[in-house]
Amino acid sequence: MASISLSNIHKLYPNGYAAVRDVSLDIRDGEFMILLGPSGCGKSTTLRMIAGLETISAGDLHIGGARVNDVDPADRDVAIVFQNYALYPHMTVADNLSFGLRLRNVERRIIEGRVATIAGMLGIGDLLARKPAQLSGGQRQRVALGRALVREPKAFLLDEPLSNLDAKLRASMRTELIKLHRTLGTTIVHVTHDQVEAMTMGERICIMKDGVIVQVGAPMEVYRNPVNTFVAGFLASPPMNLLHGMLDSDRISIGDVVLPLPQSLRRAFASHAGRKVIVGLRPEDFHLKADAAPVAAPIEVVSVTTEVLGPEVILVGTLKNSSAELHIRCPRDFRSEPGAMTVFNYDLSQLQLFDIETTTALMRPVKI
Amino acid sequence: MIENDHKSQGAAFGMRGIVKRVLPHIILCAFSLMILMPLLWILRVSFTDRLTAYKIPPEIGTVGLMNYVEIFQRYPFASWFLNSLIVALGATAIALPLATALAYAFARFNTGGTFLRLGVLASQMLPPIILVLPLFGMFLMAGLMHSRTGLVIAHLTISLPFLSWMLVSFFEGDVARLEEAARVDGATRWQAFRHIAVPVAAPGILAAGLLGFILSWNEFLFALVLSGPSSQTLPVGLAALETHAGVEIAPLAAATVVSLVPVFALLPFLRKHLIKGLSLGALK
Numbered sequence: 091m092a093s094i095s096l097s098n099i100h101k102l103y104p105n106g107y108a109a110v111r112d113v114s115l116d117i118r119d120g121e122f123m124i125l126l127g128p129s130g131c132g133k134s135t136t137l138r139m140i141a142g143l144e145t146i147s148a149g150d151l152h153i154g155g156a157r158v159n160d161v162d163p164a165d166r167d168v169a170i171v172f173q174n175y176a177l178y179p180h181m182t183v184a185d186n187l188s189f190g191l192r193l194r195n196v197e198r199r200i201i202e203g204r205v206a207t208i209a210g211m212l213g214i215g216d217l218l219a220r221k222p223a224q225l226s227g228g229q230r231q232r233v234a235l236g237r238a239l240v241r242e243p244k245a246f247l248l249d250e251p252l253s254n255l256d257a258k259l260r261a262s263m264r265t266e267l268i269k270l271h272r273t274l275g276t277t278i279v280h281v282t283h284d285q286v287e288a289m290t291m292g293e294r295i296c297i298m299k300d301g302v303i304v305q306v307g308a309p310m311e312v313y314r315n316p317v318n319t320f321v322a323g324f325l326a327s328p329p330m331n332l333l334h335g336m337l338d339s340d341r342i343s344i345g346d347v348v349l350p351l352p353q354s355l356r357r358a359f360a361s362h363a364g365r366k367v368i369v370g371l372r373p374e375d376f377h378l379k380a381d382a383a384p385v386a387a388p389i390e391v392v393s394v395t396t397e398v399l400g401p402e403v404i405l406v407g408t409l410k411n412s413s414a415e416l417h418i419r420c421p422r423d424f425r426s427e428p429g430a431m432t433v434f435n436y437d438l439s440q441l442q443l444f445d446i447e448t449t450t451a452l453m454r455p456v457k458i
Numbered sequence: 459m460i461e462n463d464h465k466s467q468g469a470a471f472g473m474r475g476i477v478k479r480v481l482p483h484i485i486l487c488a489f490s491l492m493i494l495m496p497l498l499w500i501l502r503v504s505f506t507d508r509l510t511a512y513k514i515p516p517e518i519g520t521v522g523l524m525n526y527v528e529i530f531q532r533y534p535f536a537s538w539f540l541n542s543l544i545v546a547l548g549a550t551a552i553a554l555p556l557a558t559a560l561a562y563a564f565a566r567f568n569t570g571g572t573f574l575r576l577g578v579l580a581s582q583m584l585p586p587i588i589l590v591l592p593l594f595g596m597f598l599m600a601g602l603m604h605s606r607t608g609l610v611i612a613h614l615t616i617s618l619p620f621l622s623w624m625l626v627s628f629f630e631g632d633v634a635r636l637e638e639a640a641r642v643d644g645a646t647r648w649q650a651f652r653h654i655a656v657p658v659a660a661p662g663i664l665a666a667g668l669l670g671f672i673l674s675w676n677e678f679l680f681a682l683v684l685s686g687p688s689s690q691t692l693p694v695g696l697a698a699l700e701t702h703a704g705v706e707i708a709p710l711a712a713a714t715v716v717s718l719v720p721v722f723a724l725l726p727f728l729r730k731h732l733i734k735g736l737s738l739g740a741l742k
Contacts, residue, residue: 143638163641174632176639180657189653190643237643247642 091276092154092244093119094140099149101135101301109135111301113149117279122271124292125281128324132301133281137247140279141170154244164193169238173250175230177222183209183233184218190241208240228259239270245277252287264291285325289313297321319368319449322442328373328404328417330442335369337362337443344369345412349387352438359443362452370442373404373419376434383437390433391418393426405432504711511708525712535713537688538695542717545606545681545691546674549613553621554667558659560618561625562651566634575626578619589615590683597684604686612680617670624669628662629655661731668728672721692717 094117101110110132117123125133138144140151142163151159158166169190177186184205191201209215212232222230231251238246248267252260268291271278282288288295289309296306297320305317316322322330335344340356342349351359376391377383391407394415405418405426418434426432443452503511504526510519529535560578563569570577581589593612594603602608636658637650645653656663678693685694696717699710 141638141642143642162646163638164644164646166642168642170639170642172635172639174635176632176635178636178640178654178658180660189640189645193644193649237639241643 091119093117093121093152094245094277094279095150095152096136096140097150097152099136099139099151100147101132101139101144102147109301110139113298113301113303115296115303115306117277120275120277122268122278122280122291122293124288124295125279125298126283126285126288126292126295126324127298127304128283130300131298133283133298134249135301136298137170137249137279137281140245141168141247142166143170167241167243168245168247169241169243170247170249171234171238171251173253175222175234175251175254177230177233177237179222181221182218183214183220183222183225186222186233187218187236187240190237204240208236211239212236227255228263231255231259231263235270239274243276245279248278248280250282251280253282253284267291285327289325297324315451316370316442317451319370319444322370322444322451326372328419331371331373331416332444333369333371333409333414333416334446335367337365337367339363342367342369342441342443345409345414347389347409347412349389349436349438349441352385355438355441359452362443362445366446367452368444368446368449370444371416371436372440372442373417375437375440376418376420377437378420378424378432378434380435382435383439385438386435387438388433389436390431391416393428393430393432395428396420396424396426398422407432500711500714503708504715506708508706508708511711525708526716529709529713529716533695533699533709533713534690535695535716538690538692539716541606541609541685541689542675542691542693543720545609545613545689546671548606548610549617549674550667550670552610553614553617553670554663557618557621557625557666557670558656558663560622562629562655564622564626565629566637579623581615582619582623586616586679590679593680594683603684604689606685606689608684609681609689609691612684613674613677616677616680617673620673621666621670624666625659625662628659633658665728665731668724668731672724672728675717675721 096113096115096117099110099113100108102108113132113136115123125136127133135144139146140153142158142161146159150157153166153168178189181189187205187208188201191204205218206215209218212235214229214232214236217225217229217233222233225233231254234251252263255263264287267278267280280287280291292309294306295309295312297304297312299320305312305321307315312321313325316325316330319332323332333344335342337359339360340351342351375383376389377386380386380388390410391405392410394406394408397404397406400422402422403420403424405420405424406415407418407426408415410431444450445452502516505521505523506518507520507522507524510517513519564575593615597603597608597612600608602611633655636654637645640650640654641647676693677691678697681691681694682697685691690698692713696710696713699706699713
């Protein structure tokens, strides 16, 4: 077990492309950290630098307090699970699991014991004599995980390990990984582009874009207080509705819709009054009942279409006299014909505002 | 199976169906015959006596193994065969590890960049005759003329570039991911190469080795110029059967048949491993 600390890490390729820029991140000992971002954001490169598979162009990387920039991957004592599992095709499952231990000249008796324990834990005990080609996707995933576990490394690095699994298997592996982390307490760095994985698995989420860290925080903190429109639009499904509006001292106008500002927010946003802003409205903050939120404002929404998901209905609609679309999370019995108008009560306490030029969030009081 | 298919399909589709299925087979059989005829001809000639060998239309004449006996008794066929075997095995044994290492360096480190890769290929594009004379001069100075060692070195100039180019693709792609996994697992670069890259690329390496052997076994020009009486290889020896008194066609046929045996024996392995090697990419 070990903490992992990145200070001002850069990754520059010879062709001048900067894949990672000035990344600083402290991952605590035993923490489950998620690196989240769209493809090409530098999250996998960051993970590969931690593993030692990519050189670090600038900055310092510490694992367990020791600087490891120039330490060979073999000596960093971390384990990595790849998206395509990267099982050794010419070895049996048992040999795949024990490869790392055999390289370290661990006693044969101990290797056999550990392989048996891990195989039992992951339910792959009866597959030990098989070759990877004879395994299903889920079984390969388990073997890849087992190969990482069996060495008892300081940290696990997971590079989108669930993305090749079907939806059902992915959900169950998600739960298993969380349980595993709880049992072992080992530091885990998990790279993903799936915001559901990020929200459900991580103790903290580090959101990256274009090679830089955008925001780091606990899932609910990042969800509640996104630092900019990118984070707001990336987390949750459907994500936050982002609409152009005009901020005045006592109200916000989004086209023809006018939302009165509660007293507390007036003070917080006073310095921005008279400016154009981006208004962030979460789909789940619209309510059909008037008394669902203490400070609410009515919003009329014209239905474009509804997506019936079963447990809930997503209404895709537009504001009156506007073409900007927004998504609203409705109860499962909600129905609306295209063109029909529904009045929702928007919970003003959840209102988010973003600067129209910098896209960063305007300061918001933590409590209203 | 196939014939049954034919019948049922033919019945189902009528005359046009039959023509459509039979016509390609007729064409294919014709082409196969074109390729097989010389081989069958040689096989027939190798079992007949000198006089009937030239007869057209072919006659059966006396059938026997006399030509096979003759090449061993009147000509140093055993020596040619042994020389060929030693040179081909020697050249392959040296070329294969070197080509493997070179291909790995190309695939993993892009050693020398495009320039070196093309340079290696360029040596293959030159007509061999251009290389023969400089080699002749160098071997004279080094005292390697007429020796099997010299021939092995000469054959390396052909097989090393060829094999390394062939092997590059076996080290590219998914094998790199596997090596990364191994290195994080605790392997050094050498261990990852030795325990992961080489075994995973083994079918390709084996196929390359077989091709290298056949290349060297069949090589004629270098052997003709650089070998001496005691180091003559099969292709050179066979050419020597074209004497002033005419081509000794019957013993030549017998010798050709024997020299084909190792190549034919290797072909099934080559096919199996080439196919296996080429389908290795399926990792997920």
